Amino acid sequence: MGFIERLPLTDMTPFTNQQLQSIVAQLDQAIHSHDQWYKSLLRVLITHLPPEEADLLPDAHLHCRFGQWYGSEQASFIKDNPAFIALGDAHEKMHRSARKLLQRMSEGVPISPIEWDHFENTLDRVRLEFQSLRLDYSTIAKNRDPLTEAQTRGSMLVELREQNALVSRGRQDCALVMFDLDHFKRVNDEFGHAAGDAVLVSTVRSVKEVLREYDKIYRYGGEEFLICMPSTNLEEAGHVCERMRAAIAGQRIQHASSIEPLQVTASFGVAALSSRRTVEESIACADAAMYKAKSAGRNRVVVGN
Known part of the structure; x- marks a missing residue:
């Protein structure tokens, strides 16, 4: 995933149009990476393949591609956005729930409907926060004058x-x-x-x-x-x-x-x-x-x- 340079928030619109477009592109890539992780998780749970070691770690949310980006200095350019903070919390809870499912499977214990529903709820929350964060920046970009960067x-x-x-x-x-x-x-x-x-x-x-x-x-x-x-x-x-x-x-x-x-x-x-x-x-x-x-x-x- 590519990253933009972090800029100091020195004026009322800290990001240029080009940087806003880059932010949106990065979030699109993050959403894609998350979807790929979910597909891989389903494949493991359905076919009983050995799970990824990283997904069984207590801090699994830091090891997926999105988690690595989220926790990096390069992502801190939007760290103060409330939607970004909420996304990180939802992402951690989702991985915690996924880890329990993988442990159940590895131990040969059936996954209960309640456990699966809880995981699905955390997954839905992550998707919602993703879209909220993306909407923040895509809306700003859409309403920017391409020349002056005033609002339209x-x-x-x-x-x-x-x-x-x-x-x-x-x-x-x-x-x-x-x-x-x-x-x-x-x-x-x-x-x-x-x-x-x-x-x-x-x-x-x-x-x-x-x-x-x-x-x-x-x-x-x-x-x-x-x-x-x-x-x-x-x-x-x-x-x-x-x-x-x-x-x-x-x-x-x-x-x-x-x-x-x-x-x-x-x-x-x-x-x-x-x-x-x-x-x-x-x-x-x-x-x-x-x-x-x-x-x-x-x-x-x-x-x-």
């Missing part, structure tokens, strides 16, 4: 409605931010679309360095982005936007099509998710505030309501 609009409304429900119940404030790169068409026209792509990638990276790990940035369209900031009121969001605005303006983006580093600015509009209006209406408020920033001279933040 595919899951945006669902996630914003979840935040709006918390706002409606008085659980939290939540701010929406719409920002758009100023005069971005000039970059594409003068330096080419590859340069424009480089600007978009660098800009999203700069913004993520300002945001918290649970803030979300969506590519709303072209050079326009929407940010959801839970547990943040309008005043706080305005201050964060000033930091993002300065970070974008401070970029010096090197590109082969330009002798001098590329520089861009962005205009920001802020609005609150509110129980008094729909999510779409709140987005429209943030959009309107952004256009006020554009009309006021660009490279600035306008806080709406």
Whole structure:
């Protein structure tokens, strides 16, 4: 099974798109290895072949192909995921149950229906945890913009409605931010679309360095982005936007099509998710505030309501 390099969790999205795809591929391979182990176990139990010595060890869960990967340093890049932890627990219990079945067979003692049902239950739990872990990462990969690695609009409304429900119940404030790169068409026209792509990638990276790990940035369209900031009121969001605005303006983006580093600015509009209006209406408020920033001279933040 191949492994990806472990990276420090230094920003709100620690894995690149390529790394996410690699994680999913590794989990697919782990699921396949587990299925092969199960088929081998059934063959031993049905035909009474000698069991694998490793399957009779008290720590058998550490010796199968999946167990070796799970316990390695190379797998620790996802070690904090609750589904990963739950999978390890389920996997150990399954091997413990399988060991009892193999011992019964080796001793010539019939396996009772209760023992077999217990094993099947542990097996089902492993499969469930496998799929849960895989779903975590495949969903993130599916909803990522392939260029900027911001989230796409595919899951945006669902996630914003979840935040709006918390706002409606008085659980939290939540701010929406719409920002758009100023005069971005000039970059594409003068330096080419590859340069424009480089600007978009660098800009999203700069913004993520300002945001918290649970803030979300969506590519709303072209050079326009929407940010959801839970547990943040309008005043706080305005201050964060000033930091993002300065970070974008401070970029010096090197590109082969330009002798001098590329520089861009962005205009920001802020609005609150509110129980008094729909999510779409709140987005429209943030959009309107952004256009006020554009009309006021660009490279600035306008806080709406």
